[in-house]
Amino acid sequence: xxxxxxxxxxxxxxxxxxxxxxxxxxxxxxxxxxxxxxxxxxxxxxxxxxxxxxxxxxxxxxxxxxxxxxxxxxxxxxxxxxxxxxxxxxxxxxxxxxxxxxxxxxxxxxxxxxxxxxxxxxxxxxxxxxxxxxxxxxxxxxxxxxxxxxxxxxxxxxxxxxxxxxxxxxxxxxxxxxxxxxxxxxxxxxxxxxxxxxxxxxxxxxxxxxxxxxxxxxxxxxxxxxxxxxxxxxxxxxxxxxxxxxxxxxxxxxxxxxxxxxxxxxxxxxxxxxxxxxxxxxxxxxxxxxxxxxxxxxxxxxxxxxxxxxxxxxxxxxxxxxxxxxxxxxxxxxxxxxxxxxxxxxxxxxxxxxxxxxxxxxxxxxxxxxxxxxxxxxxxxxxxxxxxxxxxxxxxxxxxxxxxxxxxxxxxxxxxxxxxxxxxxxxxxxxxxxxxxxxxxxxxxxxxxxxxxxxxxxxxxxxxxxxxxxxxxxxxxxxxxxxxxxxxxxxxxxxxxxxxxxxxxxxxxxx
Amino acid sequence: xxxxxxxxxxxxxxxxxxxxxxxxxxxxxxxxxxxxxxxxxxxxxxxxxxxxxxxxxxxxxxxxxxxxxxxxxxxxxxxxxxxxxxxxxxxxxxxxxxxxxxxxxxxxxxxxxxxxxxxxxxxxxxxxxxxxxxxxxxxxxxxxxxxxxxxxxxxxxxxxxxxxxxxxxxxxxxxxxxxxxxxxxxxxxxxxxxxxxxxxxxxxxxxxxxxxxxxxxxxxxxxxxxxxxxxxxxxxxxxxxxxxxxxxxxxxxxxxxxxxxxxxxxxxxxxxxxxxxxxxxxxxxxxxxxxxxxxxxxxxxxxxxxxxxxxxxxxxxxxxxxxxxxxxxxxxxxxxxxxxxxxxxxxx
Numbered sequence: 001x002x003x004x005x006x007x008x009x010x011x012x013x014x015x016x017x018x019x020x021x022x023x024x025x026x027x028x029x030x031x032x033x034x035x036x037x038x039x040x041x042x043x044x045x046x047x048x049x050x051x052x053x054x055x056x057x058x059x060x061x062x063x064x065x066x067x068x069x070x071x072x073x074x075x076x077x078x079x080x081x082x083x084x085x086x087x088x089x090x091x092x093x094x095x096x097x098x099x100x101x102x103x104x105x106x107x108x109x110x111x112x113x114x115x116x117x118x119x120x121x122x123x124x125x126x127x128x129x130x131x132x133x134x135x136x137x138x139x140x141x142x143x144x145x146x147x148x149x150x151x152x153x154x155x156x157x158x159x160x161x162x163x164x165x166x167x168x169x170x171x172x173x174x175x176x177x178x179x180x181x182x183x184x185x186x187x188x189x190x191x192x193x194x195x196x197x198x199x200x201x202x203x204x205x206x207x208x209x210x211x212x213x214x215x216x217x218x219x220x221x222x223x224x225x226x227x228x229x230x231x232x233x234x235x236x237x238x239x240x241x242x243x244x245x246x247x248x249x250x251x252x253x254x255x256x257x258x259x260x261x262x263x264x265x266x267x268x269x270x271x272x273x274x275x276x277x278x279x280x281x282x283x284x285x286x287x288x289x290x291x292x293x294x295x296x297x298x299x300x301x302x303x304x305x306x307x308x309x310x311x312x313x314x315x316x317x318x319x320x321x322x323x324x325x326x327x328x329x330x331x332x333x334x335x336x337x338x339x340x341x342x343x344x345x346x347x348x349x350x351x352x353x354x355x356x357x358x359x360x361x362x363x364x365x366x367x368x369x370x371x372x373x374x375x376x377x378x379x380x381x382x383x384x385x386x387x388x389x390x391x392x393x394x395x396x397x398x399x400x401x402x403x404x405x406x407x408x409x410x411x412x413x414x415x416x417x418x419x420x421x422x423x424x425x426x427x428x429x430x431x432x433x434x435x436x437x438x439x440x441x442x443x444x445x446x447x448x449x450x451x452x453x454x455x456x457x458x459x460x461x462x463x464x465x466x467x468x469x470x471x472x473x474x475x476x477x478x479x480x481x482x483x484x485x486x487x488x489x490x491x492x493x494x495x496x497x498x499x500x501x502x503x504x505x506x507x508x509x510x511x
Numbered sequence: 512x513x514x515x516x517x518x519x520x521x522x523x524x525x526x527x528x529x530x531x532x533x534x535x536x537x538x539x540x541x542x543x544x545x546x547x548x549x550x551x552x553x554x555x556x557x558x559x560x561x562x563x564x565x566x567x568x569x570x571x572x573x574x575x576x577x578x579x580x581x582x583x584x585x586x587x588x589x590x591x592x593x594x595x596x597x598x599x600x601x602x603x604x605x606x607x608x609x610x611x612x613x614x615x616x617x618x619x620x621x622x623x624x625x626x627x628x629x630x631x632x633x634x635x636x637x638x639x640x641x642x643x644x645x646x647x648x649x650x651x652x653x654x655x656x657x658x659x660x661x662x663x664x665x666x667x668x669x670x671x672x673x674x675x676x677x678x679x680x681x682x683x684x685x686x687x688x689x690x691x692x693x694x695x696x697x698x699x700x701x702x703x704x705x706x707x708x709x710x711x712x713x714x715x716x717x718x719x720x721x722x723x724x725x726x727x728x729x730x731x732x733x734x735x736x737x738x739x740x741x742x743x744x745x746x747x748x749x750x751x752x753x754x755x756x757x758x759x760x761x762x763x764x765x766x767x768x769x770x771x772x773x774x775x776x777x778x779x780x781x782x783x784x785x786x787x788x789x790x791x792x793x794x795x796x797x798x799x800x801x802x803x804x805x806x807x808x809x810x811x812x813x814x815x816x817x818x819x820x821x822x823x824x825x826x827x828x829x830x831x832x833x834x835x836x837x838x839x840x841x842x843x844x845x846x847x848x849x850x851x852x853x854x855x856x857x858x859x
Contacts, residue, residue, distance in 0.1 A: 087737050102735055104728040106798045115725050116737035124716045 015078030017042045017206040018063070018175055023072035025058055032058050033230045035072065040175065040206040045197060047209045047221035047238070051250055051467065051499075055230040056210050060177050063208070064096040065089030076175070095168025096177040101160055103167075105153025110134040112152050113167045137166045140203075141196050158189030165196060176200060177208045180302070182216060194220065212301040214243045214503045226250055243505040244496075251467060251495035259472030260451035262491060263293055271328070272459035273313070273344075273428050278322035282308035283483045286322070290428065290459045295450060297474025298463040299498045305483040306463045307349060310430040313461075314346035315339040326428070340373045343427035347417055347434055349463070355417045356405050363401035366391055366419045374424070383423070390419040394449060411442025418449065429453060431462040435469065447473060467495045545790050545806035548839065552810060556817035565820050570695055572816055577700040578765070580812035582607075582758055584703040584805065587783040588710055589754025591804045592747040594787050595714070597727035597796025598647050598654040600748065602662035603755040603783060606639055607774030609665055610759020615678030615769035622681045632756045639665070640752030644745030662780070673771035680763045689764035699761050706754065710801045723747060727796025755779070785836050786811055791843060810835075 018040040025033040033055050040046045048056050062069045065083030074081055076092060083089040086096070103112050110130045119126045119133070134148035143162045146155060152163055161181060168176055178197075182190050197220055200207055211217055217224060218238060226233040226249040233249045270292040278286040283305050290296050300306045312319045315333045324331055326342055333339045339346075348354040356365055366387045391401060394415040398408055405413055414434065421429070431450065435443045450473065454460045464470045470477060477489040479501040486501045499505070553567070560567040586603050593600050610632045617628035639661065646657035680689070691698045714720035722743045725733040733740055755774075762773055774780075784794075789807030792799020814835065818828045 086735055090737075102729075102732045104725055104732055104797065106728055107724065111721060115721065115733070118718050118721055120718070125718060125721060127716065 015075070016040060017044075017077060018208075019073075019075040019078070020059075020063070021073045021075075023059065023062060023069045023074070025055075025062060025067065025070050031230060033062075033069075036227070036230075036232050038225055038232070038235070040208060042174075042206055043201050043204045044223065045201055045207045045209050045221045047211065047217040047224045048227060049211065049214070049217055049224060049246065049250060050227035051465070054227040054250075056227055057179060059227070060096065060179055060208065060210060063089070063175075064094055064177055090171050090173075093172055093174035094177070095165075095171060095173030095175070096179065097161070097164045097168060097181060098179055101164055103152050103160060103163060105151070107152060108149050109138075109146065109152055109155075109163050109166075110148040112163055113137065113148075113170050115167075117171070133170070134166070137169055138162075140199075141166060141169070142199055143196070156189070158185050158192050161185065161189075161193065162196065165200075173205065175206045175208070177210070179210045180212065181209070182211065182213060190216070212503060214246060214505050217246075218243065243503070247496055247499045247503070247505060251499055259469075260448050262451075263295070263454060263475050269293075272326070273461075274325045275313070275319075276323045276325075278309075278312060278319040278324065280308070280312055280317060280320040282317070283312060283319070285484055287485065288478065290461055292427075292457055292459045293454055294475040295454050295460045295462055295473055297470040297477040298461060298480060299467070299470055299477055299502055300480035300486070301502050302465070304480040304502065306480050307432055308483065309480065310346055310432050310461065310463060313339065313428075314344060314430060316346070337373055340369065340424065343425070344430065345369075345421035345424060345426040345428070346430040347414075347421065347432060349433035349436060351410065351413060351417065351437070356413050358406040359404055361402045362391065362396065362398050362405050362408070362416055363387065365405045365416050366401075366423065369420050370423050387419060387423050390422050391416065394419050394422070395445060409438075409442070411438040411446070414438060414442070414446060418446070422453075426458060428459045429461070431460065431464075433464055434462065435464070435466070443469075467498055470498070471495065542791055542800060542803035542806060544842070545803055545810060545839070548789075549806055549810045549813060552813050552817070556813065560817060560820050563821055567817065567820060572820060573695045574692065574697060575819075576812050576816040577695070577697050579815055580808050581697060581699045581703045582762055582765075582777065583779065583782055583786060583811065584700075584808040585706060585758035585761060586755050586779045587786040587804050587808050588703070588707050588801055589751035590783040591787050591790075591792065591799065591801045592710065592723065593654070593744075593751045594784070594792050594794060595727045595796055595799055596723050596744050596747045597730065598744055598747065599658065599784060599794070600643060600751045600755075601655065601658040601780045602639065602643060602665060603751065604774035604778070604780040605662045605665035605669065606636060606752055606755035607759045607762065607777075607779055608669055608771050609774075610636065610756040611763040611766070611773055612669075612673065612677055612769030612771060614760045614763040615676075615680045615767075618679065618681040618684070620679040620681060622683045625681050625684055628681075629760060632760055633753060636752040636756030637749050640749035641745065643752065644748030647748065648741040648744035666775075669771045673769075676766070676768040676770050678763075678769040680767050680769075684760075684764045685767055687764075688761055689767070699764070702757075702761070704805075706757070707801050707805050710750075714800065719743065719746060724797055727793075727798075729797065782811060785832075789836060789839050 016039040018038075020036060020038040023033055023036040024031070036055070036059055038046075048059070050056050058067065061067045063074065065086045065088055068082065068084065076094070081092060083092070083094075104115070113134050114130050119129045121129070131148045138144070138148065141162065143159070146159055152160060155163070165176070181193060185193060197207055197209070209217070209221055221238050223235060223237050224241065224246065225235040226246060228250060271289045272292045273290040275286055275288040278288075286309060288309075298306050298309065308317065311317050313324065313333060315336045315338055318334050324333055326344075331342055333342065333344070352358070357368065363384070367383065370383055370387070388401065396408075396412050396415045396419065398412060405416060408416070434450065435446055438446065450460055450462065462470070462473060471493065475491050477491070477493055477498060479486045479489065479498055481502055481504060486504075489497050489501070557567040586607065590600060590603065613632050613635055614628045617631050618624045643658050643661055646652045646661070647654045688699050688702070693701070714724065722733065722738045725736065725738055726740045726743050730740055758779070759774070763769055766773070786807035787799065787804050788794060789810055790799060790803025790805070792803060811832065814832060815828070818831070
């Protein structure tokens with residue numbers, strides 16, 4: 001049987017499906033949520049929007065039982081609940097669809113949908129019931145393009161998303177959290193998702209819809225809650241607001257941080273790196289000029305192709321078409337090695353995963369790139385001396401350069417990574433979220449370093465999700481959207497300008 | 512509202528419903544490959560042996576081929592389970608040796624002690640499996656190291672206690688499990704097929720089977736779906752060790768006594784893994800099946816048989832087996848890669 005509950009619209013007195021009161025949460029000493037209130041009615045699509053780092057994902061993880069809240073209350077149907085695990089939340093009817101899929105590509109749709117609660121008959125898995133119920137659920141959400149026996153890995157991303165949703169429904173979800181459900185979808189697939197969300201709504205299922213894409217939010221939701229810096233700014237009926245107003249709510253805050261002075265106009269003129277019509281499977285038609293002596297900021301939402309751009313230049317996932325020129329001469333940057341040899345370096349956003357060798361010493365980490373790419377570079381002793389000087393110059397604070405790097409703070413780890421690349425005297429530096437997860441003091445130090453590098457003649461490209469940082473540091477800002485350059489803004493741009501381009505609100509054309 | 516963009520109006524093309532009811536995802540595709548390879552090996556082997564003036568598939572060679580397949584197959588059937596779960600078991604060779612000794616010494620030539628002997632073998636196997644599973648799933652030691660360590664432990668015990676065959680297998684067991692045949696097919700080979708069929712059924716129709724493939728496929732997904740990963744892995748290690756124990760009983764019946772080095776000399780640890788991988792399983796887990804393993808076992812046994820009839824040098828034989836295994840896995844890897852690319856192509 002299909003057990004999607006369809007409760008009739010209630011008259012005012014009934015408690016809402018979900019009610020959050022004063023939810024707070026801190027990680028270590030950093031408060032990420034400050035007393036969030038939110039409620040969701042049956043059959044409602046309630047959108048939650050905010051910049052990167054506004055606290056949306058943390059809030060969703062609290063509702064779905066991944067984290068416990070530090071304070072405040074969660075109530076389902078008016079009854080207080082406190083989930084200790086995703087499993088408990090699931091059995092209470094809270095389903096979450098994460099950005100990354102929780103599916104087994106090698107298994108069939110039905111096997112995925114019923115994983116962990118396979119129906120049994122005489123102690124054996126009742127395959128027939130499994131297939132039948134999966135088919136019923138697929139029908140219930142209006143999906144007829146694939147069978148319950150299809151292999152999940154063979155389905156497109158949109159259909160995998162449907163499988164995720166059906167998996168949540170198989171557990172009798174009454175409340176569905178969708179975290180950036182369209183991040184991986186193409187346009188026509190987004191449309192499929194729209195239909196699905198509306199059908200869930202008709203069945204009385206409440207949907208919390210987290211998205212960066214304001215267009216979708218306006219198409220789907222009946223109310224919108226804006227979060228900023230872990231606080232709720234406002235909750236408004238969708239019909240009574242506009243994209244402009246929302247963007248203002250999302251970004252309105254004061255610049256408190258000090259940023260080093262920008263380059264003097266006219267200093268940055270030599271085009272160091274130029275990309276014409278660069279494309280690969282994540283990027284299309286990218287034209288970009290990066291000048292010596294400037295800091296070029298790259299803005300955009302998650303998945304807009306910011307990192308893909310830096311990684312293409314660095315040869316991690318190279319351009320498959322288009323032309324790249326370095327100092328006026330065409331170059332082929334097919335591998336990281338060729339990029340490094342050409343004087344291009346990339347400071348990754350994923351410091352833990354890609355930036356540091358956690359169990360190696362500070363010195364080994366700083367020597368890593370030089371040793372790997374220039375084996376005979378400067379002679380062992382000389383290079384060690386040089387790197388030690390650099391470590392001192394960037395003011396790494398460690399118990400000594402033989403200390404394992406994993407014991408250092410994030411800021412100091414980042415400085416070691418920086419020293420590693422500076423040792424190669426790079427001509428082009430690609431910074432990807434250089435201050436993510438770094439405390440305020442170290443942040444300033446890194447900002448100063450970035451600016452000093454530009455002043456000394458390096459060409460700097462800096463990706464950041466933090467708009468104040470981007471606006472404070474950049475001489476120009478290029479905004480990316482959907483794998484392409486959405487527009488360029490001068491240093492005096494406002495956060496509204498950037499968000500407008502990044503969300504597509506400014507152009508106002510259909511996606 | 513600024514010029515509010517509306518949803519695209521285009522109706523999506525609805526592709527036809529994929530109809531693949533009979534083939535489930537597990538084991539269907541690569542398993543076919545290994546049987547094609549098996550058929551090719553037999554065909555080419557037959558021709559080559561015929562040119563050499565012999566006949567590949569005569570009664571005695573078929574019987575010996577199937578006996579080779581039985582010993583390896585019992586071990587590999589169990590190995591399939593742990594590999595599907597993303598683990599592996601390097602102690603199986605020593606469990607086989609130990610089991611031959613326990614069986615033969617407990618029976619000591621008496622038919623009346625067959626029951627207790629088999630029970631004791633099972634108990635010891637379960638114990639070894641529990642230790643393996645505990646180390647891998649609960650303590651979280653890498654399976655390679657954990658099962659290698661347990662294997663070395665058993666090796667120490669065996670080498671300390673025995674320098675040659677010991678004990679004597681009950682005559683009835685030797686006559687039946689060791690030598691009885693139905694036509695050219697040894698009874699023991701039928702036993703292997705029965706074990707494989709039981710595992711095949713368990714993978715398809717029990718929760719354990721479904722959960723095992725999930726744990727191997729993506730431990731995190733399994734956990735978030737409510738699977739108790741550690742139990743599933745421990746049970747797999749126990750079943751794997753039980754299969755190795757069963758192989759020990761079979762070999763004791765074949766040899767008439769316990770043989771402290773038989774498991775190691777037959778390279779059951781690495782060959783069983785090779786057979787599973789030849790059958791299309793991913794060493795990382797989550798993909799493969801026992802049908803493929805049966806194919807892999809028969810393929811290795813056939814290659815063996817061909818070389819034996821050609822009197823090929825034993826060392827050269829190893830070289831060829833190595834080439835076959837590498838080539839097969841490289842082929843699978845290529846195919847996976849292509850499929851992966853297609854999928855990513857659909858993504859963007």
